[in-house]
Amino acid sequence: MLKLPSMSSRQLTNLLERGGAVLARQGKTDHAIYSRVVEGRRFSAPVQMGKKTLDPVYCKRVLRQLKFSDGEIQQLLK
Numbered sequence: 001m002l003k004l005p006s007m008s009s010r011q012l013t014n015l016l017e018r019g020g021a022v023l024a025r026q027g028k029t030d031h032a033i034y035s036r037v038v039e040g041r042r043f044s045a046p047v048q049m050g051k052k053t054l055d056p057v058y059c060k061r062v063l064r065q066l067k068f069s070d071g072e073i074q075q076l077l078k
Contacts, residue, residue: 007053009050038066
């Protein structure tokens, strides 16, 4: 079972960008849409912006929606 620390929105977006995800768009709401291409398929996930702390469960859900494996997540956290 992979344990993630709680992190801010900025830390999560930096983590996503290091993993190859890109900002697809940001609308007028407090969510930004990040996307990532894995094996020729594009996956997207919304990320809450402007939060000082995000729940670790939420962070893990975003990473899973973008198809990050446990190994990739551990490499990004180092």
